[in-house]
Amino acid sequence: MAYKTKNVKEIPNGGKISTNIALAGNPNTGKSTLFNALTGLKQKIGNWSGVTVEKKEGKRSFNNFELSITDLPGTYSLSASSLDEQIARDFIIYDTPEIVVQIVDASNLERNLYLTMMLRELGARVVIALNMMDLLEKDGSSINVQKLSTEIGIPIVPMIANKKIGIDDLENAIESVYLEDQKPMEIKYSKEIEEVLSTIQKMLLSIPSIPSSFNLRWLAIQILQNKSDITTLLESWNVKSKVIGELTSFGKEDYEAEIIDSKYEYISKVTSKVWKKGETKVTRSDLIDKVVTHKWLGIPIFLLVMWGSFQFVFAVSVPFMELIDMLFGWLSGLLVDNIRIEWLGSLLGDGIVGGLGAVLIFVPPIFTMFFILSILEDSGYLARAAFVMDKLMVKLGLHGHSFIPMLLGFGCNVPAIMSTRSLKNNKDRMITILINPFMSCGARMPVFILFAGLFFGASAGTVIFALYVLGIVVAVLTAILLRKTFFKGESAPFIMELPPYHSPKLRSATIAMWDKGKMYLKKAGTIILIGVVFVWFLAAMPFGGVEYGGPDTWLAAVGTFFEPIFRPLGFDWRIVVALIVGFVAKELVVGSLGTIVGGGESDEGIKSAILADEGFYALNSLSLMVFTLLYFPCAAVVGVIKKETGSWRWTIFAIVYSTVIAWLFAFAVFQIGSLMGSGL
Amino acid sequence: MEKSKNTSNNMKTSLLAGSLIFLVAAIAEIILGAFKMYADSKELEEHWVNIIPFPPGIFPGLVVLLIGLIWIVGYFVTRKGQNANGHLSVGTIIALGFIFLFILILLIDIFNAYALGLEDYDGWTILASLRWIIFLSPIPMFFTMKYREFIFTRKKKTIMLQS
Ligand SMILES: Nc1nc2c(ncn2[C@@H]2O[C@H](COP(=O)(O)OP(=O)(O)OP(=O)(O)O)[C@@H](O)[C@H]2O)c(=O)[nH]1
Ligand SMILES: [Mg+2]
Numbered sequence: 001m002a003y004k005t006k007n008v009k010e011i012p013n014g015g016k017i018s019t020n021i022a023l024a025g026n027p028n029t030g031k032s033t034l035f036n037a038l039t040g041l042k043q044k045i046g047n048w049s050g051v052t053v054e055k056k057e058g059k060r061s062f063n064n065f066e067l068s069i070t071d072l073p074g075t076y077s078l079s080a081s082s083l084d085e086q087i088a089r090d091f092i093i094y095d096t097p098e099i100v101v102q103i104v105d106a107s108n109l110e111r112n113l114y115l116t117m118m119l120r121e122l123g124a125r126v127v128i129a130l131n132m133m134d135l136l137e138k139d140g141s142s143i144n145v146q147k148l149s150t151e152i153g154i155p156i157v158p159m160i161a162n163k164k165i166g167i168d169d170l171e172n173a174i175e176s177v178y179l180e181d182q183k184p185m186e187i188k189y190s191k192e193i194e195e196v197l198s199t200i201q202k203m204l205l206s207i208p209s210i211p212s213s214f215n216l217r218w219l220a221i222q223i224l225q226n227k228s229d230i231t232t233l234l235e236s237w238n239v240k241s242k243v244i245g246e247l248t249s250f251g252k253e254d255y256e257a258e259i260i261d262s263k264y265e266y267i268s269k270v271t272s273k274v275w276k277k278g279e280t281k282v283t284r285s286d287l288i289d290k291v292v293t294h295k296w297l298g299i300p301i302f303l304l305v306m307w308g309s310f311q312f313v314f315a316v317s318v319p320f321m322e323l324i325d326m327l328f329g330w331l332s333g334l335l336v337d338n339i340r341i342e343w344l345g346s347l348l349g350d351g352i353v354g355g356l357g358a359v360l361i362f363v364p365p366i367f368t369m370f371f372i373l374s375i376l377e378d379s380g381y382l383a384r385a386a387f388v389m390d391k392l393m394v395k396l397g398l399h400g401h402s403f404i405p406m407l408l409g410f411g412c413n414v415p416a417i418m419s420t421r422s423l424k425n426n427k428d429r430m431i432t433i434l435i436n437p438f439m440s441c442g443a444r445m446p447v448f449i450l451f452a453g454l455f456f457g458a459s460a461g462t463v464i465f466a467l468y469v470l471g472i473v474v475a476v477l478t479a480i481l482l483r484k485t486f487f488k489g490e491s492a493p494f495i496m497e498l499p500p501y502h503s504p505k506l507r508s509a510t511i512a513m514w515d516k517g518k519m520y521l522k523k524a525g526t527i528i529l530i531g532v533v534f535v536w537f538l539a540a541m542p543f544g545g546v547e548y549g550g551p552d553t554w555l556a557a558v559g560t561f562f563e564p565i566f567r568p569l570g571f572d573w574r575i576v577v578a579l580i581v582g583f584v585a586k587e588l589v590v591g592s593l594g595t596i597v598g599g600g601e602s603d604e605g606i607k608s609a610i611l612a613d614e615g616f617y618a619l620n621s622l623s624l625m626v627f628t629l630l631y632f633p634c635a636a637v638v639g640v641i642k643k644e645t646g647s648w649r650w651t652i653f654a655i656v657y658s659t660v661i662a663w664l665f666a667f668a669v670f671q672i673g674s675l676m677g678s679g680l
Numbered sequence: 681m682e683k684s685k686n687t688s689n690n691m692k693t694s695l696l697a698g699s700l701i702f703l704v705a706a707i708a709e710i711i712l713g714a715f716k717m718y719a720d721s722k723e724l725e726e727h728w729v730n731i732i733p734f735p736p737g738i739f740p741g742l743v744v745l746l747i748g749l750i751w752i753v754g755y756f757v758t759r760k761g762q763n764a765n766g767h768l769s770v771g772t773i774i775a776l777g778f779i780f781l782f783i784l785i786l787l788i789d790i791f792n793a794y795a796l797g798l799e800d801y802d803g804w805t806i807l808a809s810l811r812w813i814i815f816l817s818p819i820p821m822f823f824t825m826k827y828r829e830f831i832f833t834r835k836k837k838t839i840m841l842q843s
Contacts, residue, residue, distance in 0.1 A: 284766075291770040297749065301774070308778060312784070316784065318788065
């Protein structure tokens, strides 16, 4: 529960030492990169702040050590101002890892050392991993590592985590800190503060329920700074509220300011001794940012990058999709024609191969999409795109900091919604969560690719682009609506730190593509498989005599029941059924259509089956795409909305609102299209 | 000193000339693209926009337009005596990205048309895809060659850390 003041250990003869360390540090300094290098795990890495929002544990053995390593979210200090910072702070303060490895961004020494001060004042034993030495070098600056280490009394290991340089030295440093003592650092404050501190410390000492090993000076400093959660901590020790009141009455804003100032003063004194800045030249990053975050050019460039990305995704995946479609069409026909037991042939051919095939066709575009996303993320461009969009949001009277989660939604809305934990203001966070499902995730892409490809030919890439943009527009409009109604009030100020550009690595993009793509394959083997078998079953029932997928089946009964609601959107009962099944996972929209439409006839993939079917044409496929884009987020997203908002009310709101919006937009598309008689 | 002044004068001229050509081309493409949309909606295969070699298209035209705009903003930045390397680089990198994309599409089109024999490719010719590349390439290629060191940073050797 607390950091001990003295902690010298010896290695037991021949025995293993198992101990736990935490990786802490400011956001985007390379904690997760180091964590992956140490543990061999694959925590998500990205070139912006707030990638990691949950702690994650891994293991590493070296020499006699068995380390359990915890990767933490980034934090600037130990006074948490957002959920993810709170997770990091709580772990360091209450779980008291044996050693805290602080990852410090070498090109941002001064700001990073502030956290070091907090950690040392708390009494944590710290090793500094001085990361991103390559960027420091590029910048022309230098740090006298030896001297810095002596000044602050902490071992420092220079590293380049993404190239795995410095790992051995880090192990040695961890070992030596484990074996030696590291006293808590005491920064001397003004005489007045020191006097009050010792008074508080005396009071604390007389409270028996406070664990004797707890660092009382630290506690006193927190009380002096009016830290609100200290009250909670004291309460947890059953300290009487009267005593708590007495203690907290010492707190003053002036003290807090002074305590912070003293730390910064100390830091700047130290850094001035060890840090040599390279000659200030305008960096390439700055020059590029001047263009891509330009007030007029920024958003057009972002849209252009998106448009180009979809062209790329579409172009690259078409030939692969053709091949897969032919393969599954052929396989399905083979099964239906050659298996004697008719229902089994139908189950395998129509149900499983038809439905699953319809989903697996979309492996190429989804993989390509993930590939591009991870290149954009890693290069640092994604953070710029988010920045220009956030600036627009702020201009519209909304909050900033919401576009990284939104752009992540292009991959999957679940991690995207979790990433909102780095938002400081709760109302901002609620809005960002609720609008996220409008960002079109990878699972909706099959519907777009299928129908845009079939009915919009050469403009398919542009149609898909337009759908994504529509998603963004609806999200922003919804944000405005929510801000004006349920979530009135101030939002957190918008300051965003732009990460440095990296040249994206083909290898890491490929790995990221595979990791995320694998999820899609896994889903195909589980939920989607079950889903299509279920759909097949209903499409074949009741047994005997009914035509598979025909109007007399149970499936048709369900579909036709709801059909009237959807007729104004141009959907027949089969589309209705597919959309309902899509509640579970949006891939199932295409999967079910594959099972229903693609089934029955031999030698046909889903594409030719749909093209031959009179129930599908350009206009209703457009309204279907719009509806799929906007309606009910999938089951997993509903789950995460509930978890992150902690409210059923808002979860239900998200479901109902999005479905109503989807209906209205699809209705408008279909009706206006019909009126124009556009020949679609 | 003298040399760097020359380079910046050079760049000023390059940016101006490059952007003007791109802006004019962009407007032509967009107008032609609009005509083509009209022609397509009336299913006029023999329409003149489909015959002239200059590639029509609204969206690709917008790409060219944006690159032209980036460069012209860069030109005005150099006129204020400031550094426009970023403008030159970003415009050129976007252009190179799209050239790469169009080449890729061309290769895939060839594959789709000849290896897979897809029906959509009945009236398609290599030239239809190729002309994009022909019209988009010269200026960015020229910029890349001339200003290579601005656009692509020179790689430094990996540094060794003292232990
Ligand atoms: N140039 C350089 N880049 C690095 C180094 N270490 C990590 N990176 C990059 O820095 C970025 C951030 O890395 P992460 O590991 O996600 O950072 P983090 O500290 O976990 O970030 P949060 O979880 O957001 O707090 C990624 O793009 C890494 O590839 C390094 O030593 N040099
Ligand atoms: Mg991380």
